[in-house]
Amino acid sequence: MRAVSAILLLAAIIKVATAAPTPLFGIDFGDININTDGETSDADATALSQEDITNTLVRPALFARVAYCSSPAVLNMTCGEQCDALPNVKILVAGGDDGLVPNFFVAHDVDTDTIVVVHQGTEPANLLSDLNDLNFFQVDANTTILPKANEDVKMHDGFAYTQERTADVVLSTVQSALESTGAKKVLVTGHSLGAAIASIDGMMLRMKLDPSIAVTTTVFGLPRVGNKAWADLVDSTLGTSFTHVTNQHDPVPQVPPQFVDFQHPSNEIHITGVDSSGNTATAQRCPGQENQNCSPGNSLLDLSIDNHRGPYFQNISMGNKFCPV
Template sequence: MMSIVAILLVAAAAAVQAFPSLSARQSIMALTTSQIDSFTPYTYYASAGYCTNVQTLAWNCGTNCNANPGFKPVASGGNGDSVQYWFVGYDPTLDTVIVSHQGTNPSEILPLITDADFFLTSLDPTLFPGISSNIEVHNGFKDDQASTATDVLAAVESAMSTYGTTSVTLVGHSLGAAITLLDSVYLPLWLPEGTTFQTIGYGLPRVGNQAFADYVDAHVHLTHINNKEDPIPICPGMFMGFVHPAGEVHIEDSAEWAACSGQDNPSTQCIVGDVPEIWDGNESDHDGPYNGIEMGC
């Protein structure tokens, strides 16, 4: 199943092929109100990732849980410190398994993506069998995803079996979005053929190199939503070899949601053009609002 952004951008790509002179600006399309609203259940699931594992397992986390009252939790974990909170369950209305990972605030994620201690590294072949060693990712994000990978996989398998679904939707904000994107590469390697996936990330930092971005474009139905002048999505820098996959939606100051074609689209309607340097950003935009929803429990 194609994501909303994928459908829009397929149409845009066809237009560009028919008329090669069309600019990147002309290939950017505004989402309709109904398309924007369709993300709302997933936004609340991403926000619920900030709630404790006890709260999400009981599905008793206030507004975030109340927004999706039919959700059936299956498993949760993490400690909110050394291991990000996560939860897995089933949404009967959407008929999909939900996987959500906790994010963090800008003051905690910025050092992870701007200090000199991190580096690009290959994925663990035990967790990611058959993935080329040319595909490299942020070492910190890699370690965070590895710390919960097998538990999340077991929970997804249990949810799929219990509720008879073949659909998996992965969500997360900030650091949680980075972990979620790695899960989006990991889980399809282990789940049955015929399982369908979609991934929706909010305030996603760059996770890997060009080979990683190309792999994601070929294998993951990704939408990553950036709010206004959030500086997190432009980090780590492209000069360090990091590249965003396609699938960006940029919430502009006008409140328009712009579907941006390609990888790291330089248009000023997209995050790379709107926030060319980190000091051009506004950390307060990182948590939202995303169609009226602020991230956090």
């Protein structure tokens, strides 16, 4: 409840601040690009089959869940049922400090012959606190990491800098793994903050790896990472190989706010309901950017932090408490 209240307070502050001729609470909102014309879509959403959920979303979600376990447990795949759900996975590197550098790992999924990159999120209330503490300033894209990004692309400073801390080891490990295993596929995934980092990783890998390598980026509970130019770059670079899954009334995809020049890319899949067992979800594909028939159309008065944690489907929930090892 406190996290949702923080969103509402932030929205009210920004609304007042955009009209204020002088700084509010010592914050000069003149330095923030207020975008009152963010692009939205009202295209009809289409139902996603249970087969599609099973074939395209479940495995990435299982990997994203494991990222909340400790690095030593992940390295040895001894994190209990979370690791047991992913047999025949060889961990190539695992690191992070569960803080400044969120936990991450790179693995060879032998059953699908795929190199997998996974990033940990933060506890949902902490992420909302960070995002709502007036922490939505933008920086230029790092063109060493994203060489195809032009000067119009702006990104959330915290997400960009966090991704930079692991970019070199992720890239080098993936390159080595592709060579040593002969795999031709890469999957990048994560939840919450991990989804934001994974989105940037997916772009980095697509730009730096050989075009013959299939790079799929599937993330969960994604906050907005950058501006409209960023969203357009994701669309043109990753296309339908990028998917971001939102769960019912999860507040995290609503932040940072669109009206301060943040924009989601296309290819949202929105879960509209999950049965009482947590196993079966109904979901829909949402054409275009910021489709108002999906998560971006949620009312700020009807948000649920529990939806951010899950379950998403097949009783998969994400967060530190779901992987205590």
